[in-house]
Amino acid sequence: MQEMLQKPLADITYYEDIQINNDLNAQLIENGNREFSLEKRYVHKDGTIIWGNLTVSPLWKQGEKPETYFHIAIVEDITERKRSELIIKQQNKQLHELNAEKDKFFSIIAHDLRSPFQGFLGITELMSEDINKFSSAELSKFAKEMNKSTQNLYNLLQNLLEWSRMKNGRMNFTPNEFTLKEIVDQNIGSIVQRAAQKGITIINEIHEEQKMVADERMIHSVFGNLLSNAVKFTKKDGKVTLQAKAVPNNLLEISVADTGIGMSDAAIAKLFKIDEKVGRRGTDGELSTGLGLLLCKEFVEKHGGKIWVESEEKKGSTFYFTVPAKY
Numbered sequence: 001m002q003e004m005l006q007k008p009l010a011d012i013t014y015y016e017d018i019q020i021n022n023d024l025n026a027q028l029i030e031n032g033n034r035e036f037s038l039e040k041r042y043v044h045k046d047g048t049i050i051w052g053n054l055t056v057s058p059l060w061k062q063g064e065k066p067e068t069y070f071h072i073a074i075v076e077d078i079t080e081r082k083r084s085e086l087i088i089k090q091q092n093k094q095l096h097e098l099n100a101e102k103d104k105f106f107s108i109i110a111h112d113l114r115s116p117f118q119g120f121l122g123i124t125e126l127m128s129e130d131i132n133k134f135s136s137a138e139l140s141k142f143a144k145e146m147n148k149s150t151q152n153l154y155n156l157l158q159n160l161l162e163w164s165r166m167k168n169g170r171m172n173f174t175p176n177e178f179t180l181k182e183i184v185d186q187n188i189g190s191i192v193q194r195a196a197q198k199g200i201t202i203i204n205e206i207h208e209e210q211k212m213v214a215d216e217r218m219i220h221s222v223f224g225n226l227l228s229n230a231v232k233f234t235k236k237d238g239k240v241t242l243q244a245k246a247v248p249n250n251l252l253e254i255s256v257a258d259t260g261i262g263m264s265d266a267a268i269a270k271l272f273k274i275d276e277k278v279g280r281r282g283t284d285g286e287l288s289t290g291l292g293l294l295l296c297k298e299f300v301e302k303h304g305g306k307i308w309v310e311s312e313e314k315k316g317s318t319f320y321f322t323v324p325a326k327y
Contacts, residue, residue, distance in 0.1 A: 014041035014049060021054075025071075028058060039078065051082040100275035120149060151194070155228060159291045162221055166298060173215050173302060175324070180210045180252070184242055187223040195231045198284060201239040202227070210244050212252050213324040218299035225292035226256040226319050232282035233317070234260035251305065252325035257318040263311040271309060272297045296321070 010018055017040040024036045035057040042050045053076040123142050127134070134142070165171040181204070188202050195202050212219070230240040238259040247253045261283060263271075270276035271293055280288055300307045300321045311317035 012042050014043055017041050025056065028056065034058075039082075042075075050077065051079045052076060053078050097274060103275070117153075120146065156289065156291070159221075159225070159289075159295055162295055163291060166295075171217075173218070175213050175215050175303070177211055177213050178216060179208070180212050180244055180254075181206045181208055183216065183219060184223060187220065187227055188242075190224065191227045191231055195240070198231065198234070199236040199238075200231055200234050202231075203239060203241045206242055206244045206254075210252065211325065214303055215299075218302065219323070222296045222299050222321065223256075225296050229288070229292065229319075230256055230258040230260065230317075232284075232286045232288060234258045235283045238316075246325060247322065250325055251322045253320060253322050255318050255320045257316065259316045262313040262315050262317055263309075264313055268309060268311055272307070 009021065013021060017038075021038060021040060024038055027033070028036050035055060037053065037055045039051065039053050042052050044050050055074045055076075057072045059070055059072065123146055127139075127142060131139075162171070184204055184206055188204060192202060227240065227242075234240060240259075241257045242255070243257070244252055244254045271290070274294060276290075282288060296319075297307050300323065303323045305322035305324075307319065307321040309317055309319045
């Protein structure tokens with residue numbers, strides 16, 4: 001304690017709290033108040049942070065213009081209380097996230113999984129009554145609708161499975177070095193037929209020599225979801241372009257840009273948040289839940305990268321993400 005008393009206030013006060021302390025002290029003198037209290041941080045000589053509840057009371061000299069001749073300061077150690085409050089805050093945050101995840105799953109199961117099945121039931125019921133009354137063109141249309149619903153269901157179930165595995169800690173993280181273009185070409189191959197049906201051109205501008213260090217399974221999921229969304233929200237005769245470039249800190253910045261319907265600022269603010277409902281239909285009525293983007297965020301951040309979007313309504317969207325690169 002004696003060692004502490006011999007040091008200036010600024011030397012023992014955490015830097016973010018110095019100005020607050022000085023401002024309150026100035027107000028105390030200026031307004032002639034009796035005391036002020038402040039929960040502030042102190043720096044121990046070993047560098048650790050100690051929380052204290054500081055109460056300062058001035059003793060005033062009497063006269064035409066009252067002055068303080070010294071202050072009485074009482075500091076109560078509240079470090080343990082602050083630690084307990086932090087633990088409770090973290091637990092509340094985790095509880096909120098768990099509830100949001102539960103609500104997200106219930107929403108998907110109750111609505112987004114049910115809707116495609118309703119389409120199946122309607123079409124198959126019509127066909128089962130008397131399939132011979134339908135023309136080849138009508139049956140072909142039914143088959144296309146069923147195929148579209150099947151693809152939507154498959155993508156949704158795949159995302160649900162990966163989300164569940166990740167949350168339960170059953171998804172291994174094994175980064176390896178590989179050529180970026182190869183994995184992009186594989187994902188383009190899985191979506192190119194759907195893009196062709198909508199007259200959408202996919203342009204891969206990623207160079208052969210660009211490499212990355214990542215978990216292939218997770219990055220496959222990121223590209224799969226971003227490409228699927230790009231095609232989903234792009235109208236007929238549009239285009240989707242993939243690019244990659246080196247950025248500081250040994251990272252690779254990858255972009256998936258589309259000429260689609262775009263998003264408002266309000267819609268962008270809701271992306272990548274488990275507790276926000278962002279589902280909307282694609283330009284051909286495709287199902288969307290927002291779960292794929294949540295997976296993208298989790299997988300990109302697992303690599304130490306970040307993901308973000310730039311978008312303008314009626315002009316398209318560009319999703320960016322960063323991952324470790326190998327030069």
